Amino acid sequence: MIFVMGLFLISSVCALGITPARTTVDFKPGLNKEVSFEVLNSGNKDMNLVLAVQGELAQYISVSAASDSVSSSEVSKSFSYSVNLPDSLEPGLHTGEIFVMELPSSAGADGTQVLATLAVVTQLYVYVPYPGKFASSKMIVYNANQGEDVTFVFPVVSRGEFDLTSVKANVDIYNKLNEKVASFNTNEIAVPSGEKKEIVYKWKADVPIGNYRAAASLIYDEGTINLEETFSIGSKELELQEISVGGFSLGEIAKLEMLVENKWSELISGAYVETKIMNDRGDIVSSFESASYDVEPLSKQVFVSYWDTAGVRVGTYETEVSIKYGDASSVKNLKFQVEKNDLTIVGLGYVISADDDGESNTLVIVLVVVVVLLVLVNLLWFFLLRKKLK
Amino acid sequence: MEIIYKLDLAIGVVSLAALIFLVGWGTPLIIAPLDDYETLDGNVLFSIENADGLLIDDNIDFTTPVEYVVEDGLSISLEPGKYYWKAVGIFGSEVRTLTIKSKVSLELQKVDEGYDVVNSGNVRLNVDVYNGSKLVGVRSLDVGESLDVEGTKFVGGAE
Numbered sequence: 108m109i110f111v112m113g114l115f116l117i118s119s120v121c122a123l124g125i126t127p128a129r130t131t132v133d134f135k136p137g138l139n140k141e142v143s144f145e146v147l148n149s150g151n152k153d154m155n156l157v158l159a160v161q162g163e164l165a166q167y168i169s170v171s172a173a174s175d176s177v178s179s180s181e182v183s184k185s186f187s188y189s190v191n192l193p194d195s196l197e198p199g200l201h202t203g204e205i206f207v208m209e210l211p212s213s214a215g216a217d218g219t220q221v222l223a224t225l226a227v228v229t230q231l232y233v234y235v236p237y238p239g240k241f242a243s244s245k246m247i248v249y250n251a252n253q254g255e256d257v258t259f260v261f262p263v264v265s266r267g268e269f270d271l272t273s274v275k276a277n278v279d280i281y282n283k284l285n286e287k288v289a290s291f292n293t294n295e296i297a298v299p300s301g302e303k304k305e306i307v308y309k310w311k312a313d314v315p316i317g318n319y320r321a322a323a324s325l326i327y328d329e330g331t332i333n334l335e336e337t338f339s340i341g342s343k344e345l346e347l348q349e350i351s352v353g354g355f356s357l358g359e360i361a362k363l364e365m366l367v368e369n370k371w372s373e374l375i376s377g378a379y380v381e382t383k384i385m386n387d388r389g390d391i392v393s394s395f396e397s398a399s400y401d402v403e404p405l406s407k408q409v410f411v412s413y414w415d416t417a418g419v420r421v422g423t424y425e426t427e428v429s430i431k432y433g434d435a436s437s438v439k440n441l442k443f444q445v446e447k448n449d450l451t452i453v454g455l456g457y458v459i460s461a462d463d464d465g466e467s468n469t470l471v472i473v474l475v476v477v478v479v480l481l482v483l484v485n486l487l488w489f490f491l492l493r494k495k496l497k
Numbered sequence: 498m499e500i501i502y503k504l505d506l507a508i509g510v511v512s513l514a515a516l517i518f519l520v521g522w523g524t525p526l527i528i529a530p531l532d533d534y535e536t537l538d539g540n541v542l543f544s545i546e547n548a549d550g551l552l553i554d555d556n557i558d559f560t561t562p563v564e565y566v567v568e569d570g571l572s573i574s575l576e577p578g579k580y581y582w583k584a585v586g587i588f589g590s591e592v593r594t595l596t597i598k599s600k601v602s603l604e605l606q607k608v609d610e611g612y613d614v615v616n617s618g619n620v621r622l623n624v625d626v627y628n629g630s631k632l633v634g635v636r637s638l639d640v641g642e643s644l645d646v647e648g649t650k651f652v653g654g655a656e
Contacts, residue, residue, distance in 0.1 A: 124602030126537060128577070128620045128655035149602055149617065204654060223612055227601045228654030260561050305560040470547070470587055474523055481512050488508050496501055 122150035123209050125227040133301050134235040138192040144229045145183045146207050152179045155210040158186065164203030164231060167191050196235045203231040234266065236300065241267030242274060242327045248338040253316050256309040257338060261325055263306065265298040272297050274327040276306055281320045288314050316341030316372040343371040345378055345402060345430045347439050355450040357416050365410040367430060369402040376401040378432035380410045384443060385425045393419065421446055525584035527593065534595040539619055541595060543571045548584035557581045577619050603653040611647040616640055625652040
């Protein structure tokens with residue numbers, strides 16, 4: 108039916124949406140469930156809709172309406188489908204799909220632009236528990252700088268009939284030469300059947316900057332899952348350290364020498380600096396780029412840019428300096444204070460953000476003082492003044 | 498003797514009231530979003546007082562929370578899913594949940610000989626491309642990504 112409907116052509120621009128994209132259900136024998144979803148009239152126009160079901164669960168799903176219409180004034184329209192599951196299904200994931208397709212409102216014989224048909228799908232996922240104990244997991248590694256903690260996360264889902272009483276991971280870390288540089292065991296957790304829990308381990312990265320590979324064995328009551336992931340210590344980053352300007356004279360071409368540090372353990376090639384100078388309305392008044400440079404690993408390189416200051420007035424300008432390399436870029440927002448014979452760059456090497464912990468500290472101090480006063484008043488009364496009055 | 502008991506009571510009541518007030522004063526005040534908040538919009542505006550930080554996690558145990566500094570008009574962009582969040586200050590707040598509902602949405606526009614298909618939803622899509630009744634391709638589309646393709650029917654579902 109879907110294919111036949113696909114032959115229809117409709118006029119005007121199409122836009123169609125559906126929410127949620129997916130509904131997930133844990134299997135129970137003979138489960139009857141009503142699932143609602145909304146069709147979104149993203150194009151705000153009158154629509155005729157056809158609803159259909161397909162996928163391996165299609166025989167267990169019936170939609171509330173096979174067709175319906177949505178008026179241009181309706182932002183969305185609610186529908187539902189009922190799921191009547193059998194008494195048994197094979198363990199694992201089973202899926203079904205509910206299609207919603209927009210039908211043509213007119214034949215488009217007036218010569219307007221003709222467009223194809225759109226359809227959107229909301230999915231039904233049914234998880235059937237595995238016999239006994241069964242875990243599924245993956246490894247997520249959060250990169251860190253040298254000397255900081257790399258966080259390893261193992262989200263564990265208990266997909267078996269019974270609870271997992273003991274789940275832990277053994278992790279080995281290898282460098283680029285495939286030499287083992289570290290290994291550790293995580294803590295142990297329990298995961299009830301059908302639930303998801305996380306094992307989290309923080310590993311201190313006392314190793315050189317670079318790329319590493321983590322090989323983990325996630326061990327649970329009745330099985331082992333092998334996982335592997337790569338991660339980085341340090342980041343492939345170029346950082347602007349300072350800008351020096353020699354012999355500045357307003358109206359002439361200024362030479363800006365920008366010192367850039369490569370914090371990565373490999374050569375970064377083809378990097379350049381783009382500088383945008385903006386007026387107080389945020390409009391770009393001047394923009395210039397340096398030549399391209401290759402920056403050796405863990406070293407510094409001077410990038411030279413030239414700024415033609417003809418027509419530039421004395422004043423302070425917001426300036427965006429971007430170091431671009433490959434698909435990445437590192438941006439710093441600075442201020443250029445331009446005078447007749449001087450250019451001062453504000454923002455490098457300074458802490459611009461204000462300390463905003465003051466209010467919180469005051470609250471803590473007030474709380475502590477009041478609590479101490481209360482304790483003193485109580486002690487004074489019950490152990491001193493009260494006895495004297497007696 | 499009666500005066501002493503009255504003073505006992507007065508000091509006890511005042512102390513208790515002061516402690517209750519202090520705990521209330523030091524506890525973060527969560528104004529928005531409401532508990533069990535559901536939305537299709539991935540940008541969520543938080544309104545919190547008396548707090549330094551906001552923790553958001555997809556796990557109620559907050560094992561790997563993302564921490565934000567609380568400020569006026571704090572708006573956080575989240576992907577579809579269910580989240581647990583709480584404010585932290587001198588004391589911690591209650592844990593609330595919010596859900597960013599997933600949305601499949603396609604837009605279609607005629608371009609030259611083919612069509613421009615745009616993923617205007619908030620999840621990555623698989624788009625089945627048909628020419629007549631024949632499936633001629635399956636393409637992945639990131640959120641906001643467009644696809645210049647020839648075909649007569651496009652079916653979008655979550656990847």
